[in-house]
Amino acid sequence: xxxxxxxxxxxxxxxxxxxxxxDLDIADGEFITLVGASGCGKSTLIRIIAGLEPQSAGSxxxxxxxxxxxxxxxxxxxxxxxxxxxxxxMSVAANIALxxxxxxxxxxxxxxxxxxxxxxxPRVMREIMHEVxxxxxxxxxxxxxxxRPAQLSGGQRQRVALGRAMVRHPDVFLMDEPLxxxxxxxxxxxxxxxxxxxxxLGSTFIYVTHDQVEAMTMxxxxxxxxxxxxxxxxxxxxxYARPANLEVAQFIGSPAINVLPGEVADGNGIVVAGSTLPxxxxxxxxxxxxxxxxxESIAPRANATAGDASLRAHLRxxxxxxxxxxxxxxxxxxxxxxxxxxxxxxxxxxLNGALELSFSxxxxxxxDAEGVRVADRAAPGGAR
Amino acid sequence: MTAVxxxxxxxxxxxxxxxxKLTGMGFAFPATLLLVLTSLAPLVVLIVMSFxxxxxxxxxxxxxxxxxxxxxxxxxxxxxxxxxxFIYVAIVLPLxxxxxxxxxxxxYGRKRTRAFYEIVYFLPVTSTLIAMATVWSFLLHxxxxxxxxxxxxxxxxxxxxxxxxxxxxxxxxVIGIWHLVxxxxxxxxxxxxxxPKDLYEAAAIDGCANPVDRFLKITWPMLGPTTMFVIVxxxxxxxxxxxxxxxMTHGGPMGSSEVLLYSIYLEGFQYFHTAYAAALTVVFLxxxxxxxAIQAFVLDRRTHYG
Numbered sequence: 001x002x003x004x005x006x007x008x009x010x011x012x013x014x015x016x017x018x019x020x021x022x023d024l025d026i027a028d029g030e031f032i033t034l035v036g037a038s039g040c041g042k043s044t045l046i047r048i049i050a051g052l053e054p055q056s057a058g059s060x061x062x063x064x065x066x067x068x069x070x071x072x073x074x075x076x077x078x079x080x081x082x083x084x085x086x087x088x089x090m091s092v093a094a095n096i097a098l099x100x101x102x103x104x105x106x107x108x109x110x111x112x113x114x115x116x117x118x119x120x121x122p123r124v125m126r127e128i129m130h131e132v133x134x135x136x137x138x139x140x141x142x143x144x145x146x147x148r149p150a151q152l153s154g155g156q157r158q159r160v161a162l163g164r165a166m167v168r169h170p171d172v173f174l175m176d177e178p179l180x181x182x183x184x185x186x187x188x189x190x191x192x193x194x195x196x197x198x199x200x201l202g203s204t205f206i207y208v209t210h211d212q213v214e215a216m217t218m219x220x221x222x223x224x225x226x227x228x229x230x231x232x233x234x235x236x237x238x239x240y241a242r243p244a245n246l247e248v249a250q251f252i253g254s255p256a257i258n259v260l261p262g263e264v265a266d267g268n269g270i271v272v273a274g275s276t277l278p279x280x281x282x283x284x285x286x287x288x289x290x291x292x293x294x295x296e297s298i299a300p301r302a303n304a305t306a307g308d309a310s311l312r313a314h315l316r317x318x319x320x321x322x323x324x325x326x327x328x329x330x331x332x333x334x335x336x337x338x339x340x341x342x343x344x345x346x347x348x349x350x351l352n353g354a355l356e357l358s359f360s361x362x363x364x365x366x367x368d369a370e371g372v373r374v375a376d377r378a379a380p381g382g383a384r
Numbered sequence: 385m386t387a388v389x390x391x392x393x394x395x396x397x398x399x400x401x402x403x404x405k406l407t408g409m410g411f412a413f414p415a416t417l418l419l420v421l422t423s424l425a426p427l428v429v430l431i432v433m434s435f436x437x438x439x440x441x442x443x444x445x446x447x448x449x450x451x452x453x454x455x456x457x458x459x460x461x462x463x464x465x466x467x468x469x470f471i472y473v474a475i476v477l478p479l480x481x482x483x484x485x486x487x488x489x490x491x492y493g494r495k496r497t498r499a500f501y502e503i504v505y506f507l508p509v510t511s512t513l514i515a516m517a518t519v520w521s522f523l524l525h526x527x528x529x530x531x532x533x534x535x536x537x538x539x540x541x542x543x544x545x546x547x548x549x550x551x552x553x554x555x556x557x558v559i560g561i562w563h564l565v566x567x568x569x570x571x572x573x574x575x576x577x578x579x580p581k582d583l584y585e586a587a588a589i590d591g592c593a594n595p596v597d598r599f600l601k602i603t604w605p606m607l608g609p610t611t612m613f614v615i616v617x618x619x620x621x622x623x624x625x626x627x628x629x630x631x632m633t634h635g636g637p638m639g640s641s642e643v644l645l646y647s648i649y650l651e652g653f654q655y656f657h658t659a660y661a662a663a664l665t666v667v668f669l670x671x672x673x674x675x676x677a678i679q680a681f682v683l684d685r686r687t688h689y690g
Contacts, residue, residue: 051589072588073588073591079585081586085586087602087605089606089608099589107596110597
């Protein structure tokens with residue numbers, strides 16, 4: 001068990017910079033997720049931590065000591081690959097045992113034929129197989145130990161890959177999109193199993209995914225990355241409730257946040273689709289802003305509640321999710337901007353034609369022209 | 385009414401099935417005909433002829449049963465050439481496969497120079513062995529050859545590589561290896577390219593840190609199917625050694641480089657013992673059949689990891 005600290009990590013391939021100046025403190029036993037669209041540098045970062053890729057600048061520390069000069073197996077990290085990377089010519093048992101045999105047997109005791117000369121080897125192998133067995137028991141793959149990876153299903157291979165990582169009792173687990181090759185149903189199931197595994201082992205987990213749901217559901221903290229930088233680091237609820245910029249706001253949450261174009265009014269407030277919302281920004285008048293609204297913050301009403309802002313809209317499409325409905329509405333005066341709002345399935349507002357979309361101004365996330373959250377820039381107590 | 389309609393439909397579907405079968409056979413016919421004319425029919429003629437006493441130019445022949453095979457068993461030239469062929473294969477097979485693998489791994493590790501080395505090692509494969517054999521004869525010449533000149537520089541007495549009975553067959557084997565290594569290298573390179581990169585990465589994390597471990601745990605087992613294929617093709621090619629013998633040694637000195645195919649050639653086309661040559665060819669084909677059978681059964685079943 002160990003903390004992981006990244007100090008000024010940068011990486012370039014030739015002239016292309018894929019990571020720039022990444023600083024990250026990961027606490028001992030934390031489950032942290034690096035999330036972002038493909039090409040954002042999250043996989044490169046985890047590979048640098050693993051030691052599979054050298055960084056161009058900066059330093060990686062595990063448990064407070066730099067590991068930059070250490071080779072992957074000396075860093076006390078284990079990795080689960082997206083493809084699982086199981087050794088196809090070995091049985092499941094041999095796959096899981098490999099990290100231990102490499103650790104505990106000398107090169108001489110691993111050589112083909114020569115290894116049978118060793119008298120120590122049978123005893124060590126018995127110990128190793130005992131440990132393999134206990135890991136297999138934890139993952140419920142004991143009946144599969146004699147099989148080859150080709151004879152396993154995707155979910156079973158996933159477990160074997162986990163077992164191979166667990167057997168060494170590493171300080172840090174690195175997981176590079178481990179669930180993305182599974183079907184949707186199994187992915188949901190493995191999500192909770194991974195979270196339970198983390199709770200049971202108490203090790204540090206660094207998890208890479210492009211799926212914001214995985215990031216939100218499993219992690220203690222999430223680092224949202226884009227173009228080689230960390231856009232925001234925080235707990236899942238922080239990222240959801242206070243996105244630092246428009247990219248984070250749009251990436252996190254499903255259905256995605258609604259973004260309405262607006263302009264700072266002459267007095268105080270923001271003009272969206274002709275109506276002025278009572279939101280203080282501290283920005284100069286006529287500045288362009290984007291107003292983000294989560295689908296669940298909007299309620300379609302016949303009459304707006306006092307103090308709430310409202311926009312006139314037309315209903316275009318209803319998505320039925322069972323427990324709730326997602327209404328897709330076109331805002332009047334904002335041609336082409338579709339707003340999604342989530343309402344309970346049993347709600348009684350007539351769902352046709354013209355609607356009044358009402359929401360609290362406090363629920364609005366305001367971003368400036370560069371996409372940076374305005375509230376974070378303005379003085380404390382400013383509009384939220 | 386319905387019964388009649390059903391009956392008609394059934395007949396129509398049967399007719400369609402028959403037509404489909406005929407069409408299929410029609411498509412297969414040209415290829416089958418070619419196969420029969422060029423391979424199977426000559427093979428049958430060969431086998432029939434091996435049971436006769438026919439010599440080229442004879443007006444008739446009579447069946448002598450297994451006479452030719454019995455003669456071959458007692459024929460010291462045939463026995464020696466069979467033995468020499470096995471020795472030749474025994475030298476060429478491990479070295480041509482082993483060197484092919486070593487060269488492939490070394491070349492695979494190059495980045496900018498990889499194409500250059502690939503071409504260099506593949507050149508012998510593309511060259512005509514008959515022409516190259518002439519060049520080798522010059523290179524190995526006891527007085528004029530540069531190889532003996534080089535040996536002289538380090539104080540080794542000049543050797544008559546091709547006229548020393550102890551050296552002739554090994555020398556031919558070296559040329560055979562030289563000719564095969566490039567081809568095997570290309571096959572191994574293809575095998576190496578097919579090994580997923582993340583296996584090496586997983587191995588690096590699991591502790592396979594040195595090249596020996598990487599080779600033993602990943603490269604060698606993952607090359608299993610390729611290696612099997614290379615072994616079989618190399619065995620067959622080595623078993624068919626002929627060009628270098630015919631050009632460089634003519635089976636000599638003192639029969640020390642007589643090989644199976646060369647003996648068959650002498651019997652059939654120099655001494656015109658057509659039927660006897662046919663019998664020797666049947667024996668030759670029987671050996672090749674064994675190699676092909678190994679390829680067909682062992683290769684296809686055992687070494688695929690799926």
